Amino acid sequence: MNSLLLLSQPLSKFWRSQSIRYVRWNSSSKARWLGRQRSDSFTREAKVLGLRSRAAFKLQQIDDKVQLFKKNASQRVLDLGYAPGAWSQVALERTGSTGVILGVDILPCSPPRGVSSIQANVLARKTHELIRLFFSKHFQLYQEDQLHKDHGYFQHMLEEELMFLKQQNAINSDGSVIEDTPIDVIISDMYEPWPQTEGFWNNFTNSAYDRMANTTGIAIKDHSMSMDLCDAALVAAIDLLKPGGSFVCKLYTGKEDQLLENRLKQVFRDVQRFKPSASRNESKELYFIGLGKKKNVNKLDVFLN
Numbered sequence: 001m002n003s004l005l006l007l008s009q010p011l012s013k014f015w016r017s018q019s020i021r022y023v024r025w026n027s028s029s030k031a032r033w034l035g036r037q038r039s040d041s042f043t044r045e046a047k048v049l050g051l052r053s054r055a056a057f058k059l060q061q062i063d064d065k066v067q068l069f070k071k072n073a074s075q076r077v078l079d080l081g082y083a084p085g086a087w088s089q090v091a092l093e094r095t096g097s098t099g100v101i102l103g104v105d106i107l108p109c110s111p112p113r114g115v116s117s118i119q120a121n122v123l124a125r126k127t128h129e130l131i132r133l134f135f136s137k138h139f140q141l142y143q144e145d146q147l148h149k150d151h152g153y154f155q156h157m158l159e160e161e162l163m164f165l166k167q168q169n170a171i172n173s174d175g176s177v178i179e180d181t182p183i184d185v186i187i188s189d190m191y192e193p194w195p196q197t198e199g200f201w202n203n204f205t206n207s208a209y210d211r212m213a214n215t216t217g218i219a220i221k222d223h224s225m226s227m228d229l230c231d232a233a234l235v236a237a238i239d240l241l242k243p244g245g246s247f248v249c250k251l252y253t254g255k256e257d258q259l260l261e262n263r264l265k266q267v268f269r270d271v272q273r274f275k276p277s278a279s280r281n282e283s284k285e286l287y288f289i290g291l292g293k294k295k296n297v298n299k300l301d302v303f304l305n
């Protein structure tokens with residue numbers, strides 16, 4: 001009995017001290033995070049301006065530097081990994097009333113008013129076909145229809161449309177031409193998943209959140225996973241961007257930066273690296289910009305060289 005008591009006292013003290021240490025660590029890191037959010041001028045300003053996240057300022061600063069967007073020039077913009085939609089808001093505002101903005105994200109998200117969206121994985125080939133169809137035919141997407149609720153966008157028509165494309169040699173039933181490269185600007189901020197808030201019922205994507213790349217804090221891992229997403233965005237640019245078109249993608253920097261830059265140089269006349277001041281100093285994120293897409297780019301040459 002005595003020995004048990006003797007044992008239990010130091011043990012309970014030990015666990016108490018551990019849990020206190022744990023609680024303290026937890027609360028201080030939370031306090032640090034909250035403090036950073038509160039004192040971050042970009043976060044506060046985004047809230048005041050009704051922007052969906054502080055990421056908006058990064059795209060604004062990129063656009064101020066290289067003029068991706070042109071007002072009322074009927075630009076078509078593809079926003080890869082658009083959720084929650086701050087970049088799409090900037091693209092919409094800067095392209096004016098004639099701009100057409102399509103956001104693609106693997107997670108379900110309601111796009112900002114005036115922006116269209118599809119929920120799809122950018123790594124899938126079918127997603128490219130959907131994007132091409134959207135810009136060529138100006139599909140009207142409705143958030144609230146039953147079909148979308150039950151199956152997600154386009155699921156009912158995808159196979160038929162793809163077959164049709166092949167059979168009809170890229171002519172729509174209304175006579176309009178399905179353009180191979182219909183897009184003026186592709187922007188990609190793909191990486192950390194936006195917290196999923198809806199759409200858990202959707203059989204196609206209900207485990208999407210688990211499959212997402214999230215920042216790990218391990219630089220090499222973040223770098224290699226973001227390289228894969230940049231490659232996917234670049235493939236989309238080769239397949240879908242008009243000659244002369246512009247491109248932006250986010251990379252977590254690391255040893256393969258140069259490889260990505262070399263690939264971009266094969267696709268674009270002008271390639272630049274840029275870290276906007278709205279990107280936190282401690283973050284390893286960096287933006288690559290490609291301007292003036294070259295004609296007749298061969299995908300294999302880009303990735304095999």
Ligand SMILES: C[S@@+](CC[C@H](N)C(=O)[O-])C[C@H]1O[C@@H](n2cnc3c(N)ncnc32)[C@H](O)[C@@H]1O
Nearest residue numbers: 055081084085086087106121122189190191194
């Ligand atoms: C940092 S958030 C984008 C923030 C957005 N630019 C904004 O301004 O609101 C990155 C997004 O990329 C998306 N994403 C990551 N991998 C993807 C993939 N393979 N296909 C589609 N979206 C992807 C995530 O779901 C997440 O919502």
